[in-house]
Amino acid sequence: MDEQAFTARVTGDDRVEPRDEMPDGYRRTLVRQIAQHAHSEIIGMQPEGNWITRAPSLRRKAILVAKVQDEAGHGLYLYSAAETLGADRDELLDLLHTGRQKYSTIFNYPATSWADVAAIGWLVDGAAIVNQVPLTRCSYGPYARAMVRICKEESFHQRQGFEAMAVLAAGSPAQRRMAQEALDRWWWPALMMFGPSDVDSPNSAQSMAWGIKRFSNDELRQRFVDATVPQAEFLGLVVPDPDLRRDEETGHYRTGQIDWSEFATVMRGDGPCNRERLARRVAAHDDGGWVREAAAAYAAKHAAARAVAA
Amino acid sequence: MSQPQRPLSGSPQRPLSGSPLWEVFVRSRRGLSHTHAGSLHAPDAHMALRNARDLYTRRQEGVSIWVVRAGDVVASSPDEKDAFFDPAGDKPYRHPTFYEVPDEVQHL
Ligand SMILES: [Fe+2]
Numbered sequence: 558m559d560e561q562a563f564t565a566r567v568t569g570d571d572r573v574e575p576r577d578e579m580p581d582g583y584r585r586t587l588v589r590q591i592a593q594h595a596h597s598e599i600i601g602m603q604p605e606g607n608w609i610t611r612a613p614s615l616r617r618k619a620i621l622v623a624k625v626q627d628e629a630g631h632g633l634y635l636y637s638a639a640e641t642l643g644a645d646r647d648e649l650l651d652l653l654h655t656g657r658q659k660y661s662t663i664f665n666y667p668a669t670s671w672a673d674v675a676a677i678g679w680l681v682d683g684a685a686i687v688n689q690v691p692l693t694r695c696s697y698g699p700y701a702r703a704m705v706r707i708c709k710e711e712s713f714h715q716r717q718g719f720e721a722m723a724v725l726a727a728g729s730p731a732q733r734r735m736a737q738e739a740l741d742r743w744w745w746p747a748l749m750m751f752g753p754s755d756v757d758s759p760n761s762a763q764s765m766a767w768g769i770k771r772f773s774n775d776e777l778r779q780r781f782v783d784a785t786v787p788q789a790e791f792l793g794l795v796v797p798d799p800d801l802r803r804d805e806e807t808g809h810y811r812t813g814q815i816d817w818s819e820f821a822t823v824m825r826g827d828g829p830c831n832r833e834r835l836a837r838r839v840a841a842h843d844d845g846g847w848v849r850e851a852a853a854a855y856a857a858k859h860a861a862a863r864a865v866a867a
Numbered sequence: 868m869s870q871p872q873r874p875l876s877g878s879p880q881r882p883l884s885g886s887p888l889w890e891v892f893v894r895s896r897r898g899l900s901h902t903h904a905g906s907l908h909a910p911d912a913h914m915a916l917r918n919a920r921d922l923y924t925r926r927q928e929g930v931s932i933w934v935v936r937a938g939d940v941v942a943s944s945p946d947e948k949d950a951f952f953d954p955a956g957d958k959p960y961r962h963p964t965f966y967e968v969p970d971e972v973q974h975l
């Protein structure tokens with residue numbers, strides 16, 4: 558495989574499709590990235606899923622169910638995109654369940670009040686959109702197509718979160734306090750979703766050359782900050798960063814230092830909910846085992862009956 | 868926060884999904900043809916259809932769905948893509964743009 562020719566091809570905006578020749582590294586990088594993305598979607602169902610039975614109204618509950626169901630769908634789109642590269646679905650789940658593959662650190666934080674559900678939609682899905690929109694132009698066709706579908710659905714996620722946040726922010730003093738505390742809890746973890754600064758992220762350059770990544774982590778983070786700070790101002794909430802300044806020359810907001818040691822702790826498995834999230838996922842999978850077995854037995858019985866009839 | 872310890876999935880006693888892969892085609896509107904939407908796992912055709920409805924038409928994206936076992940799809944090989952599609956490569960006269968139409972001639 559001529560790697561140089563391949564790189565030239567993807568820089569020329571030619572898309573790669575499943576059975577095309579591709580460098581091993583490209584395939585490996587994509588399988589890992591798509592799988593971890595898929596894992597994040599399905600683990601991401603948990604913090605909000607916990608609030609479905611406690612949503613404050615039927616309207617909010619229906620919205621939350623729809624959103625959490627979308628996240629399951631996102632996971633499934635992505636697992637099948639990974640499979641087009643030769644990965645095996647069961648193996649990917651096993652890698653997640655045994656902790657050998659990661660998911661986004663953001664989902665290891667707890668949603669401790671209803672306002673956190675609002676903040677997750679507004680900030681976490683908001684950050685996800687900024688990350689994901691460039692991936693709709695990723696060089697690998699099936700990943701790009703999955704991202705197109707996902708991005709269309711994400712904008713509902715972000716808006717419902719912002720709307721729920723706006724209701725709290727315009728509510729009683731206690732509701733406003735809930736909204737502010739949720740922003741305080743989720744702001745910094747949301748900024749960490751873009752990953753370490755590019756200087757410290759060794760794989761970035763290669764992913765850029767392969768057309769998997771289009772913008773640096775810092776560029777995407779900046780985009781999110783610039784979009785979100787005015788939204789917080791509109792809500793009358795205070796972004797929990799005393800160093801936050803608007804650079805009058807460039808129009809960009811400059812944030813204070815991100816605490817990357819916290820990121821490293823959560824990444825290592827010692828965040829507030831790492832163990833709980835993984836245990837819940839494994840339990841859900843094991844509890845569903847009998848359903849899969851029954852469906853397989855039913856399919857086998859009917860296939861056998863059809864074979865006799867034929 | 869502590870959950871009962873469970874065996875990690877993937878033990879041979881309990882297969883994970885193990886179900887076949889299906890390709891899903893969705894007709895978004897009457898009058899349009901079915902288009903490939905993606906794929907999914909399901910134990911049989913009936914379940915594949917139901918899963919496809921839940922996965923690919925949650926927002927009324929379709930009025931009709933086909934599911935086809937991925938293994939039953941016969942595809943041209945990408946390795947022979949040049950040779951396979953070559954015969955069409957040197958026949959520009961199949962396109963209307965190949966022909967010169969005098970300026971003063973209309974409706975042609
Ligand atoms: Fe999602």
Ligand SMILES: [Fe+2]
Nearest residue numbers: 628682711714
């Ligand atoms: Fe989302």
